[in-house]
Amino acid sequence: MTPKRVPRRIKNGDEPYILSPKNDFVFRLLFGDDGNEELLASLLSSILHEEIEHVVIKNPYILKLFSEDKEAILDIKAAINSKKLVDIEIQLWKSPTLMSRILFYWARLYASQIKQGNDYNVLQKTTSILILDDLSHSSEDYHACSCLHDCKQHITLTDMIEVHVLELPKLHNLIEQDKSNTLLQWMLFFNAQTREELIMVSEANPVIKKATDLLMTMSRDEETRLMYEAREEYLLGRQIEIQGAKGEGIIETKQEIVRKLIKKGMDDQFIREITGLKLEEISSIRNEKEV
Numbered sequence: 001m002t003p004k005r006v007p008r009r010i011k012n013g014d015e016p017y018i019l020s021p022k023n024d025f026v027f028r029l030l031f032g033d034d035g036n037e038e039l040l041a042s043l044l045s046s047i048l049h050e051e052i053e054h055v056v057i058k059n060p061y062i063l064k065l066f067s068e069d070k071e072a073i074l075d076i077k078a079a080i081n082s083k084k085l086v087d088i089e090i091q092l093w094k095s096p097t098l099m100s101r102i103l104f105y106w107a108r109l110y111a112s113q114i115k116q117g118n119d120y121n122v123l124q125k126t127t128s129i130l131i132l133d134d135l136s137h138s139s140e141d142y143h144a145c146s147c148l149h150d151c152k153q154h155i156t157l158t159d160m161i162e163v164h165v166l167e168l169p170k171l172h173n174l175i176e177q178d179k180s181n182t183l184l185q186w187m188l189f190f191n192a193q194t195r196e197e198l199i200m201v202s203e204a205n206p207v208i209k210k211a212t213d214l215l216m217t218m219s220r221d222e223e224t225r226l227m228y229e230a231r232e233e234y235l236l237g238r239q240i241e242i243q244g245a246k247g248e249g250i251i252e253t254k255q256e257i258v259r260k261l262i263k264k265g266m267d268d269q270f271i272r273e274i275t276g277l278k279l280e281e282i283s284s285i286r287n288e289k290e291v
Helices: 024-032 037-048 063-068 098-111 168-173 182-191 195-202 206-219 222-246 250-264 268-275 279-286
Strands: 055-057 076-080 084-091 126-132 143-150 155-167
Touching (some): 024 206, 024 222, 037 055, 037 076, 037 084, 037 126, 037 155, 037 182, 168 182, 182 195, 195 206, 250 268, 268 279
Parallel strands (some): 126 155
16 A cells, blocks of 8 residues: 555645645535535535435534544534435545444444434434545445345345445546536546646536635635644554554655655654654655655
8 A cells, every 4th residue: 555645735836735625634624514515415415326405514523623633533424305314534545444433433323313212213324425545445436335235135135224435546447537427526526636627627517616616715724724734744644553553565655755755845853753764764865866
């Protein structure tokens, strides 16, 4: 598993880079803040293939709570059309416990509907959605949808549990892209690498244009940029820890991260704190002819 760019950023010509919506902090700001229900409804509608007339964010974004808890899981819980419950989040890579945590969050949200004395008929369909900037399944399709299915008789036992996984790296498999496909438009929004790509996808969808305009505004806010950078650094550290625990080429991985942090303008002391490498090793990498 190779680390992604540090930090994730959208190229903006000679201007400061645009924040990437792949970052879970930015994702939560875009779709989990009061007043942004239209953006969330459009995204959920494209994934679930159903018209959403009403959406209520059950855990609105609270800046203070995020700033006090760097390890926060920035998922968004919502009720759609006054009954169905949805939990949606974006993740940068697949960790060993990711799917277990997704199912745990699904179970907790599902069970939260019933109170003492209630009958089970109060329980409504609950859906978990994961947008992943990594690979999870072997199929070429970027969108997988799972429910409780009888493998022997090939029947669906119930649709009360539903889990969607959308893998952004598989978008390149789409040779002929249907520009009218709203789900694909949203995925291209998340996967944009340049301002031009952002503008192109926003021109095809007025709601995505609203999201793009909001992303541009967020990118110009100094406090938001600082929190974005801090979140990227934290996520990078967590990724290194997970890779180190798995023992998968961690030395080579750290050297690549050092090169990217040097390009970002970080000093040796900061890089040492992030990667754990010795200052001499970092200095040696910095003195390479081409960094």
